[in-house]
Amino acid sequence: MPKKIKLNGPVIGDGSAWLYDWVGIPYISASRLSKELDNARGDDVELYINSPGGMVFAGSEVYTLLKEYTGKVTAKVTGVAASAASFFLMAADEIKMSPTSQLMIHNARNGAEGDKNVHYSNADMLSGTDVSITNAYRLKTGKNMDELLELMNKTTWMNAQEAVSFGFADGILFDEENTLMTVTNSISGEIPPDVEAKLRDVLISAMLKDGSKYNDRSGLFAGLDLSSIMPQITNSIENQNEEQQESAEPQNKEEKQPMKLEELKAQHPDLYNEVVNLGVTQERGRITELNALATAPGAAEIVAKAISEGKTAGETAMEIVKASAERVANEGTRRNNDAQNSGVGNVDSDEAPGKPDPEAVSKAEADALTAEINNMIGGRK
Structure with missing residues (x-):
């Protein structure tokens, strides 16, 4: 049987552990975890995590201990894994989310006092720390640094389905039959990358086929009727889970109304603006090429x-x-x-006549x- 290790409370440095012990507050520290792992003697372990995060460098030490452990490490998020807890979580060999749990990632932060040079130095340190944190996320999710920094910059909260969809977790506890539907967008309003790619292809293909004109005053494509492709966009958003799960059984659903252009713009403004800006660039390029002729x-x-x-x-x-x-x-x-009308053909020439x-x-x-x-x-x- 795997050894169960409960990791509840804030992530703290070893120097503060005595205070938490004295007042009886649960905490996570490298020394405490090291003792638990030593007692496990290389056997498989299961971590039960409910932590709001804490000190970045203490979290880095915990991450390293888990990565070096010889047995299999399974992490189960029972409540929340936020901030520092979210990145030491990435050291586990397998990550499972409780259906009611949350995962949160954000930028590193601290307080500083001093002149402008102190604050400049502090800003550089925080930027470097953010990049360091992405290394843990990158090894787990496969996302690139820029994608992760963007998610951190927005302070992204993920429920169980979103954590799995984004690659931060491997599965959901108590969901052996995979019946929980994958959500279509994160709490921060972001569209999952696979859906975004599908929508972009649908919209851009329609623009190129339509040959639309861009009206600089209204900011809208004068010749493009997006209403004709709204059923495709709606299906891409609402049915993505069915496409990903090949083994899922067909389900009877009520017929859904196609998403209106106004709804797409309101619900996903970043995608709407990106597609519009791309269309503007293409249209202006077309007009420039034509004017050259x-x-x-x-x-x-x-x-x-x-x-x-x-x-x-x-x-x-x-x-x-x-x-x-x-x-x-x-x-x-x-x-x-x-x-011929001028009669030049009737004028005698010194040369021999000919055609x-x-x-x-x-x-x-x-x-x-x-x-x-x-x-x-x-x-x-």
Whole structure:
């Protein structure tokens, strides 16, 4: 049987342990845990954790002791694992959350007195400490440092489902049949990364297909009807758990109404703004490319129409080339008719009469068309 170790109370340094012992307050310290692990003699242990956190460096010492222990370490969060307790928790080989428990991560903090140099130094120390803490989270979750620092900066609270979804825990206690549904967003309002990726793909694909225009005054896409893709967005958010759990049995559900654009903007403003900003950048790039073609002779009207109709620069360039070819051919015909009407063909010449060389005429027309295309693209070949 695994040895059970109860870790309740704040995480404190060994120097303060005597005071907590004297007043009878439960605590977590490296020395106390070390004695428990020595008594376990390498056998498997189960940690029962309910702690609001405490001293970062004391938590680091506890983390190291658990990582070095030779037996299997299973951690069970019975109440809360917050702050320093959340990162020493990451040392366990397996982490289980009680269905009613919580996990919280945030930035390191302390108090300081002194001049500006003391505060600058303190700020640097805290920034470095935050990065150090992410190392424990990174080894467990696989998330990168920037993702973790963002979660810490927002002081992210996670219930059991969210802790598992984000990779901070491996399972939920008493949920052997995996019946608890995974939630769609964290307490901080963040959308899980897999759902965010799906939504981004759906929205961006719709924008590119629609060829929408961006209205700088209203801040909205004038040509994009997001209501047509709301059922896809709703399904991505509400059915993500069913897609992840291949073994889950189909369940009868009431038909849900598609999420409205206003609801997406209100519930997930960061994703909404990110998609809109990306669309703005793409649209402005398209217009810039089109305007670069407008310098070609006769191209201004074609470009203006292409901008309003949402056409790409490639499509528009082909229209300009076609129009240029027709213009050159028409110009050649017009000049030939002018020559005939002028009667120049009836004027005697000192040279022997003859017809124009067909190859020379074709070459002249080709040279004219080439000049038109080069002028359109700025002379690039």
